[in-house]
Amino acid sequence: xxxxxxxxxxxxxxxxxxxxxxxxxxxxxxxxxxxxxxxxxxxxxxxxxxxxxxxxxxxxxxxxxxxxxxxxxxxxxxxxxxxxxxxxxxxxxxxxxxxxxxxxxxxxxxxxxxxxxxxxxxxxxxxxxxxxxxxxxxxxxxxxxxxxxxxxxxxxxxxxxxxxxxxxxxxxxxxxxxxxxxxxxxxxxxxxxx
Amino acid sequence: xxxxxxxxxxxxxxxxxxxxxxxxxxxxxxxxxxxxxxxxxxxxxxxxxxxxxxxxxxxxxxxxxxxxxxxxxxxxxxxxxxxxxxxxxxxxxxxxxxxxxxxxxxxxxxxxxxxxxxxxxxxxxxxxxxxxxxxxxxxxxxxxxxxxxxxxxxxxxxxxxxxxxx
Numbered sequence: 001x002x003x004x005x006x007x008x009x010x011x012x013x014x015x016x017x018x019x020x021x022x023x024x025x026x027x028x029x030x031x032x033x034x035x036x037x038x039x040x041x042x043x044x045x046x047x048x049x050x051x052x053x054x055x056x057x058x059x060x061x062x063x064x065x066x067x068x069x070x071x072x073x074x075x076x077x078x079x080x081x082x083x084x085x086x087x088x089x090x091x092x093x094x095x096x097x098x099x100x101x102x103x104x105x106x107x108x109x110x111x112x113x114x115x116x117x118x119x120x121x122x123x124x125x126x127x128x129x130x131x132x133x134x135x136x137x138x139x140x141x142x143x144x145x146x147x148x149x150x151x152x153x154x155x156x157x158x159x160x161x162x163x164x165x166x167x168x169x170x171x172x173x174x175x176x177x178x179x180x181x182x183x184x185x186x187x188x189x190x191x192x193x194x
Numbered sequence: 195x196x197x198x199x200x201x202x203x204x205x206x207x208x209x210x211x212x213x214x215x216x217x218x219x220x221x222x223x224x225x226x227x228x229x230x231x232x233x234x235x236x237x238x239x240x241x242x243x244x245x246x247x248x249x250x251x252x253x254x255x256x257x258x259x260x261x262x263x264x265x266x267x268x269x270x271x272x273x274x275x276x277x278x279x280x281x282x283x284x285x286x287x288x289x290x291x292x293x294x295x296x297x298x299x300x301x302x303x304x305x306x307x308x309x310x311x312x313x314x315x316x317x318x319x320x321x322x323x324x325x326x327x328x329x330x331x332x333x334x335x336x337x338x339x340x341x342x343x344x345x346x347x348x349x350x351x352x353x354x355x356x357x358x359x360x
Contacts, residue, residue, distance in 0.1 A: 003200045003234040007207030011346075012234045042248045047256070056256060059233075061248045064357040067349060072357060075233065075252065091259040095232030181358050188354050191346040 002097055002191060010071045013187050014095055015180070018120050019102035020112035021053070021081035024141040024170040028102060029058050029078055031176045036062060054080040057092050067188070074184060081116070090123050098135035098187040099124075100179055102170070103158055105140050105148040110157060117158055135186030136163045139179045144169045200230055206327050207237065213319050214239045214296075221312035222304035224283065228320070229254050229295045236294065250297075254287060258295050277306065286310070290317045291324040 003012040017025040026046065033044045042061035049055050058078040065072060079089040101120065103113045121131045140154050155165055164182040168175030210228065218226040218239050225240030227247065233255030235247055257276065265273050276287040286298040286309050296317060298309050 003202070003230060003232070003236075005202040005207070005236075007202055007204045014232055014234075043246050045249050045252065056260070059249070059252045059256075061252070067353050067357065068346065070346075087263055088260070091256070091263060094259060095230075177358065184357070185351075185354050188346065188349060192349050 002187075004070075008071075009069060010073060011067075011191070012073045012075060013097040013184075013191075014075045014077065015098045015100065015183060015187070016092060016096045017076065017078040017100045017102055018089075018116065019081055019141075020104055020109060020116040021083070023081055023102045023104040023109070023113075023116075024168075025078040025081060025102045026052075026054055026058050027170040028100070028139075028141075028168075028176050028179070029060050029076055031170055031173045032062065032076065032180060033060050035173065035177070040064070053082065054078055055085075056080065056088050064184070072188075074180075076180075083115075086119065086123070089119070090126060093123055093127050093129070096124075096127075096129070096134070097190070098137075098183040099131075100137050100139055100183050101158070102139050102141050103154060105142045105154065106145055107147050107149045110149055110154075113154075113158055117160070121160075132161050135183055135190055136161070137179055137183040137186070138163050138165045139168050139170075139175065140165065141168045141170050141175075143167045143174070144172070200234075200327075201331050202236065202327065203330065206323050206330075209323050210237050210320065211239065213316055213323070217298070217312055217316040221298060221300065221309045223298045223300040223309065225297075225299040227251070227297050228290075229297065231255055231258065231293055231295060240299070254295055254297055258287065258289070275310075286313065288313055288317060291321040294320065294324060296320065 017028055019025055033041060040063045045059040047056035060076040062074045062076060063071065064074060077092050079092045101117060124131050138158060140151060151167065159165065166175045166179045166182060168179060170176055214226045214228060214237060227238035228236040229251040230236055233252040235251040238247055261273050261276055274289050278285040283299055283301050288296050290296050296313060298313060300309055
Protein backbone atom coordinates (compact mmCIF):
# COMPACT_ATOMS: atom_id res chain seq x y z
CA UNK A 1 0.00 0.00 0.00
CA UNK A 2 1.66 3.16 -1.17
CA UNK A 3 1.27 6.07 1.19
CA UNK A 4 1.08 9.45 -0.52
CA UNK A 5 1.26 12.38 1.87
CA UNK A 6 0.26 15.56 0.07
CA UNK A 7 0.76 17.59 3.22
CA UNK A 8 4.45 16.77 3.63
CA UNK A 9 4.92 15.94 -0.06
CA UNK A 10 6.21 12.45 0.54
CA UNK A 11 5.53 9.10 -0.99
CA UNK A 12 6.40 5.84 0.74
CA UNK A 13 6.54 2.43 -0.91
CA UNK A 14 7.19 -0.97 0.61
CA UNK A 15 9.46 -3.49 -1.08
CA UNK A 16 9.82 -7.02 0.32
CA UNK A 17 12.71 -9.41 -0.31
CA UNK A 18 11.36 -12.96 -0.36
CA UNK A 19 13.04 -16.32 -0.87
CA UNK A 20 14.33 -19.49 0.77
CA UNK A 21 16.45 -19.50 3.93
CA UNK A 22 20.12 -18.57 3.56
CA UNK A 23 19.47 -17.29 0.03
CA UNK A 24 20.95 -13.82 0.63
CA UNK A 25 17.97 -11.55 1.36
CA UNK A 26 19.59 -9.92 4.36
CA UNK A 27 22.89 -9.74 2.46
CA UNK A 28 21.13 -7.76 -0.30
CA UNK A 29 19.80 -5.32 2.26
CA UNK A 30 23.15 -5.09 4.03
CA UNK A 31 24.87 -4.19 0.75
CA UNK A 32 22.30 -1.51 -0.05
CA UNK A 33 22.81 -0.14 3.45
CA UNK A 34 26.62 -0.14 3.17
CA UNK A 35 26.66 1.58 -0.19
CA UNK A 36 24.06 4.24 0.44
CA UNK A 37 25.07 7.72 1.57
CA UNK A 38 24.26 8.29 5.26
CA UNK A 39 21.93 11.16 4.36
CA UNK A 40 19.77 8.88 2.21
CA UNK A 41 19.28 6.03 4.61
CA UNK A 42 17.87 5.38 8.02
CA UNK A 43 19.01 2.80 10.51
CA UNK A 44 18.94 -0.80 9.39
CA UNK A 45 17.03 -2.96 11.80
CA UNK A 46 17.61 -6.69 11.98
CA UNK A 47 15.40 -8.80 14.17
CA UNK A 48 17.61 -11.85 14.08
CA UNK A 49 18.45 -14.86 16.22
CA UNK A 50 21.77 -15.22 18.01
CA UNK A 51 23.09 -17.05 14.99
CA UNK A 52 22.16 -14.18 12.66
CA UNK A 53 19.21 -15.91 11.09
CA UNK A 54 16.34 -13.52 10.42
CA UNK A 55 13.70 -14.02 13.09
CA UNK A 56 11.01 -11.54 12.12
CA UNK A 57 12.31 -9.06 9.55
CA UNK A 58 15.11 -6.75 8.49
CA UNK A 59 14.13 -3.21 7.69
CA UNK A 60 15.90 -0.44 5.83
CA UNK A 61 14.34 2.92 4.98
CA UNK A 62 15.83 4.44 1.86
CA UNK A 63 15.34 7.93 0.51
CA UNK A 64 15.87 8.03 -3.20
CA UNK A 65 15.34 11.69 -3.95
CA UNK A 66 12.45 13.59 -5.44
CA UNK A 67 10.08 12.81 -8.25
CA UNK A 68 7.93 15.74 -9.31
CA UNK A 69 8.56 17.48 -6.00
CA UNK A 70 7.63 14.46 -3.92
CA UNK A 71 10.24 12.92 -1.65
CA UNK A 72 10.37 9.24 -2.60
CA UNK A 73 11.06 6.75 0.16
CA UNK A 74 11.37 3.04 -0.19
CA UNK A 75 10.99 0.88 2.87
CA UNK A 76 12.88 -2.35 2.27
CA UNK A 77 11.94 -5.43 4.25
CA UNK A 78 13.17 -9.01 4.21
CA UNK A 79 11.15 -11.96 5.41
CA UNK A 80 12.59 -14.82 7.47
CA UNK A 81 13.29 -17.52 4.89
CA UNK A 82 13.17 -20.58 7.10
CA UNK A 83 10.10 -22.68 6.39
CA UNK A 84 8.69 -22.66 9.93
CA UNK A 85 8.47 -18.86 10.11
CA UNK A 86 5.55 -18.79 7.70
CA UNK A 87 3.25 -16.84 10.06
CA UNK A 88 5.80 -14.01 10.20
CA UNK A 89 6.23 -14.01 6.41
CA UNK A 90 2.50 -13.49 5.92
CA UNK A 91 2.54 -10.46 8.21
CA UNK A 92 5.41 -8.79 6.41
CA UNK A 93 3.66 -9.05 3.05
CA UNK A 94 0.88 -6.79 4.32
CA UNK A 95 0.76 -3.60 2.32
CA UNK A 96 3.57 -4.64 -0.03
CA UNK A 97 4.09 -2.63 -3.22
CA UNK A 98 6.81 -4.69 -4.87
CA UNK A 99 8.59 -8.00 -4.35
CA UNK A 100 12.10 -9.18 -5.04
CA UNK A 101 12.49 -12.93 -5.01
CA UNK A 102 16.05 -13.86 -4.06
CA UNK A 103 16.70 -17.33 -5.42
CA UNK A 104 19.71 -19.39 -4.32
CA UNK A 105 21.48 -20.53 -7.49
CA UNK A 106 23.08 -23.63 -5.97
CA UNK A 107 21.73 -26.79 -7.60
CA UNK A 108 20.86 -28.36 -4.25
CA UNK A 109 18.71 -25.36 -3.32
CA UNK A 110 16.47 -25.57 -6.39
CA UNK A 111 13.71 -27.42 -4.53
CA UNK A 112 13.81 -24.84 -1.76
CA UNK A 113 13.48 -22.06 -4.37
CA UNK A 114 10.50 -23.72 -6.00
CA UNK A 115 8.80 -24.28 -2.66
CA UNK A 116 9.42 -20.68 -1.64
CA UNK A 117 7.96 -19.23 -4.86
CA UNK A 118 4.77 -21.19 -4.40
CA UNK A 119 4.71 -20.20 -0.73
CA UNK A 120 4.96 -16.57 -1.89
CA UNK A 121 2.06 -17.02 -4.30
CA UNK A 122 -0.10 -18.54 -1.56
CA UNK A 123 0.76 -15.93 1.06
CA UNK A 124 0.12 -13.10 -1.37
CA UNK A 125 -3.27 -14.56 -2.16
CA UNK A 126 -4.08 -14.64 1.56
CA UNK A 127 -3.37 -10.91 1.70
CA UNK A 128 -5.54 -10.29 -1.34
CA UNK A 129 -2.72 -9.82 -3.86
CA UNK A 130 -1.98 -11.60 -7.10
CA UNK A 131 1.63 -12.33 -7.99
CA UNK A 132 0.67 -11.91 -11.63
CA UNK A 133 -0.27 -8.28 -11.03
CA UNK A 134 2.16 -7.05 -8.42
CA UNK A 135 5.57 -5.49 -9.31
CA UNK A 136 7.98 -8.40 -9.14
CA UNK A 137 11.62 -9.16 -9.92
CA UNK A 138 13.53 -12.44 -9.79
CA UNK A 139 17.12 -12.34 -8.60
CA UNK A 140 19.39 -15.34 -9.20
CA UNK A 141 21.84 -14.93 -6.35
CA UNK A 142 25.22 -16.56 -5.60
CA UNK A 143 26.25 -16.79 -9.26
CA UNK A 144 29.89 -16.91 -8.14
CA UNK A 145 29.58 -20.35 -6.57
CA UNK A 146 30.87 -23.41 -8.48
CA UNK A 147 27.77 -25.57 -8.14
CA UNK A 148 25.15 -23.30 -9.67
CA UNK A 149 22.22 -24.28 -11.84
CA UNK A 150 22.17 -22.74 -15.31
CA UNK A 151 20.28 -19.50 -15.77
CA UNK A 152 17.99 -21.16 -18.29
CA UNK A 153 17.09 -23.96 -15.90
CA UNK A 154 16.38 -21.51 -13.12
CA UNK A 155 14.24 -19.33 -15.35
CA UNK A 156 12.27 -22.33 -16.49
CA UNK A 157 11.58 -23.47 -12.92
CA UNK A 158 11.05 -20.15 -11.19
CA UNK A 159 9.77 -17.52 -13.61
CA UNK A 160 6.08 -16.78 -13.30
CA UNK A 161 5.20 -14.03 -15.69
CA UNK A 162 8.05 -12.62 -17.74
CA UNK A 163 9.39 -10.67 -14.79
CA UNK A 164 12.87 -9.10 -14.98
CA UNK A 165 15.52 -11.69 -14.08
CA UNK A 166 18.86 -10.51 -12.73
CA UNK A 167 21.99 -12.42 -11.89
CA UNK A 168 23.65 -11.39 -8.66
CA UNK A 169 26.36 -11.96 -6.11
CA UNK A 170 24.87 -10.13 -3.16
CA UNK A 171 27.94 -10.60 -0.98
CA UNK A 172 30.02 -8.45 -3.34
CA UNK A 173 27.12 -6.31 -4.51
CA UNK A 174 26.90 -7.52 -8.10
CA UNK A 175 23.33 -7.03 -9.31
CA UNK A 176 22.02 -5.79 -5.96
CA UNK A 177 21.13 -2.25 -7.01
CA UNK A 178 20.04 -3.36 -10.47
CA UNK A 179 17.52 -5.71 -8.88
CA UNK A 180 16.19 -2.99 -6.59
CA UNK A 181 15.98 -0.59 -9.49
CA UNK A 182 14.08 -3.11 -11.61
CA UNK A 183 11.37 -3.51 -9.01
CA UNK A 184 11.28 0.17 -7.99
CA UNK A 185 10.68 1.08 -11.60
CA UNK A 186 7.65 -1.20 -11.76
CA UNK A 187 6.30 0.24 -8.50
CA UNK A 188 6.58 3.80 -9.80
CA UNK A 189 4.96 2.81 -13.08
CA UNK A 190 2.06 1.35 -11.08
CA UNK A 191 1.72 4.70 -9.32
CA UNK A 192 1.61 6.42 -12.64
CA UNK A 193 -1.44 4.36 -13.52
CA UNK A 194 -3.09 5.81 -10.42
CA UNK B 195 -3.26 -2.99 -6.27
CA UNK B 196 -3.52 0.72 -5.68
CA UNK B 197 -7.18 0.74 -4.72
CA UNK B 198 -6.30 0.63 -1.04
CA UNK B 199 -3.65 3.33 -1.25
CA UNK B 200 -3.57 5.82 1.54
CA UNK B 201 -3.52 9.46 0.59
CA UNK B 202 -3.17 12.24 3.13
CA UNK B 203 -4.37 15.72 2.30
CA UNK B 204 -3.32 18.99 3.92
CA UNK B 205 -6.65 19.67 5.60
CA UNK B 206 -6.91 16.31 7.36
CA UNK B 207 -3.21 16.31 8.17
CA UNK B 208 -3.57 19.59 10.04
CA UNK B 209 -6.61 18.26 11.86
CA UNK B 210 -4.69 15.13 12.89
CA UNK B 211 -1.80 17.22 14.14
CA UNK B 212 -4.17 19.30 16.24
CA UNK B 213 -5.70 16.20 17.78
CA UNK B 214 -2.41 14.54 18.67
CA UNK B 215 -0.96 17.80 20.00
CA UNK B 216 -3.93 18.08 22.30
CA UNK B 217 -3.60 14.43 23.31
CA UNK B 218 0.04 14.93 24.17
CA UNK B 219 -0.66 17.97 26.34
CA UNK B 220 -3.68 16.52 28.10
CA UNK B 221 -2.04 13.19 28.83
CA UNK B 222 1.31 14.69 29.86
CA UNK B 223 3.02 12.40 27.37
CA UNK B 224 6.51 12.76 25.95
CA UNK B 225 5.58 11.75 22.47
CA UNK B 226 2.51 10.86 20.46
CA UNK B 227 2.64 9.47 16.99
CA UNK B 228 0.50 7.84 14.37
CA UNK B 229 1.62 5.04 12.11
CA UNK B 230 -0.34 3.11 9.53
CA UNK B 231 -0.51 -0.66 9.89
CA UNK B 232 2.25 -1.08 7.31
CA UNK B 233 4.74 0.92 9.31
CA UNK B 234 4.56 4.26 7.54
CA UNK B 235 4.64 7.21 9.88
CA UNK B 236 1.65 9.53 9.42
CA UNK B 237 2.27 12.22 12.02
CA UNK B 238 4.21 12.77 15.22
CA UNK B 239 4.13 15.24 18.05
CA UNK B 240 6.65 15.68 20.85
CA UNK B 241 10.31 15.21 21.54
CA UNK B 242 11.53 13.45 18.42
CA UNK B 243 15.11 14.62 18.47
CA UNK B 244 16.78 11.67 20.11
CA UNK B 245 14.53 9.14 18.54
CA UNK B 246 14.69 7.18 15.31
CA UNK B 247 11.07 7.72 14.31
CA UNK B 248 11.21 5.60 11.15
CA UNK B 249 12.46 2.57 13.06
CA UNK B 250 9.94 3.19 15.79
CA UNK B 251 7.16 3.22 13.19
CA UNK B 252 8.32 0.04 11.51
CA UNK B 253 8.80 -1.89 14.76
CA UNK B 254 5.47 -0.71 16.13
CA UNK B 255 3.71 -1.97 13.03
CA UNK B 256 5.60 -5.28 13.28
CA UNK B 257 4.63 -5.54 16.93
CA UNK B 258 0.96 -4.86 16.20
CA UNK B 259 0.96 -7.30 13.29
CA UNK B 260 2.52 -10.04 15.42
CA UNK B 261 0.05 -9.39 18.24
CA UNK B 262 -2.84 -9.49 15.75
CA UNK B 263 -1.54 -12.87 14.60
CA UNK B 264 -1.48 -14.07 18.21
CA UNK B 265 -5.04 -12.85 18.78
CA UNK B 266 -6.31 -14.74 15.76
CA UNK B 267 -4.51 -17.89 16.91
CA UNK B 268 -6.47 -17.95 20.14
CA UNK B 269 -9.72 -16.91 18.49
CA UNK B 270 -9.77 -13.21 19.40
CA UNK B 271 -10.58 -10.57 16.79
CA UNK B 272 -7.76 -8.32 17.97
CA UNK B 273 -5.99 -7.04 21.05
CA UNK B 274 -6.93 -3.42 20.70
CA UNK B 275 -4.46 -2.11 23.28
CA UNK B 276 -0.81 -2.99 23.86
CA UNK B 277 1.11 -1.65 26.78
CA UNK B 278 4.84 -1.92 27.41
CA UNK B 279 6.15 -0.89 30.79
CA UNK B 280 9.76 0.19 31.21
CA UNK B 281 11.86 1.51 34.08
CA UNK B 282 11.53 5.09 32.91
CA UNK B 283 9.31 5.18 29.88
CA UNK B 284 6.19 3.32 28.88
CA UNK B 285 4.56 2.77 25.52
CA UNK B 286 0.82 2.66 25.01
CA UNK B 287 -0.30 1.38 21.62
CA UNK B 288 -3.87 1.33 20.36
CA UNK B 289 -5.64 0.82 17.05
CA UNK B 290 -7.71 3.63 15.56
CA UNK B 291 -10.34 3.13 12.88
CA UNK B 292 -9.03 -0.42 12.34
CA UNK B 293 -6.16 0.79 10.20
CA UNK B 294 -4.06 3.27 12.08
CA UNK B 295 -1.85 2.77 15.13
CA UNK B 296 -1.74 5.43 17.83
CA UNK B 297 1.40 5.35 19.99
CA UNK B 298 1.84 7.31 23.20
CA UNK B 299 5.18 7.33 25.02
CA UNK B 300 5.06 8.61 28.58
CA UNK B 301 7.04 8.56 31.83
CA UNK B 302 6.15 8.99 35.50
CA UNK B 303 4.81 12.49 34.93
CA UNK B 304 1.72 10.74 33.60
CA UNK B 305 -0.08 7.51 34.38
CA UNK B 306 -1.58 4.62 32.47
CA UNK B 307 -5.07 5.61 33.61
CA UNK B 308 -4.74 9.16 32.35
CA UNK B 309 -3.24 8.02 29.04
CA UNK B 310 -6.03 5.51 28.47
CA UNK B 311 -8.67 8.11 29.20
CA UNK B 312 -7.22 10.71 26.84
CA UNK B 313 -6.45 8.15 24.15
CA UNK B 314 -10.07 7.07 24.13
CA UNK B 315 -11.26 10.59 23.40
CA UNK B 316 -8.59 11.28 20.80
CA UNK B 317 -9.31 7.94 19.11
CA UNK B 318 -12.89 8.83 18.41
CA UNK B 319 -11.85 12.19 16.96
CA UNK B 320 -9.18 10.55 14.83
CA UNK B 321 -11.64 7.93 13.62
CA UNK B 322 -13.82 10.72 12.24
CA UNK B 323 -10.88 12.22 10.39
CA UNK B 324 -9.77 8.92 8.87
CA UNK B 325 -13.29 8.07 7.78
CA UNK B 326 -13.36 11.43 6.06
CA UNK B 327 -10.05 10.72 4.33
CA UNK B 328 -11.31 7.38 3.05
CA UNK B 329 -14.52 8.98 1.79
CA UNK B 330 -12.56 11.71 0.08
CA UNK B 331 -10.24 9.23 -1.65
CA UNK B 332 -13.18 7.13 -2.82
CA UNK B 333 -15.04 10.18 -4.04
CA UNK B 334 -12.03 11.50 -5.96
CA UNK B 335 -11.34 8.09 -7.40
CA UNK B 336 -14.91 7.70 -8.60
CA UNK B 337 -15.01 11.13 -10.13
CA UNK B 338 -11.68 10.43 -11.84
CA UNK B 339 -10.00 13.45 -10.31
CA UNK B 340 -7.41 11.37 -8.54
CA UNK B 341 -5.69 10.42 -11.76
CA UNK B 342 -5.39 14.00 -12.85
CA UNK B 343 -3.93 15.10 -9.54
CA UNK B 344 -1.46 12.24 -9.20
CA UNK B 345 2.05 13.68 -9.11
CA UNK B 346 3.24 10.56 -10.86
CA UNK B 347 0.98 10.72 -13.87
CA UNK B 348 3.71 12.45 -15.87
CA UNK B 349 6.64 10.44 -14.58
CA UNK B 350 9.18 9.46 -17.22
CA UNK B 351 11.80 6.72 -17.43
CA UNK B 352 14.43 9.43 -16.96
CA UNK B 353 12.83 10.51 -13.69
CA UNK B 354 13.06 6.95 -12.43
CA UNK B 355 16.65 6.50 -13.63
CA UNK B 356 17.64 9.75 -11.94
CA UNK B 357 16.53 8.41 -8.59
CA UNK B 358 19.26 5.82 -8.78
CA UNK B 359 22.13 7.84 -10.16
CA UNK B 360 23.10 9.38 -6.81
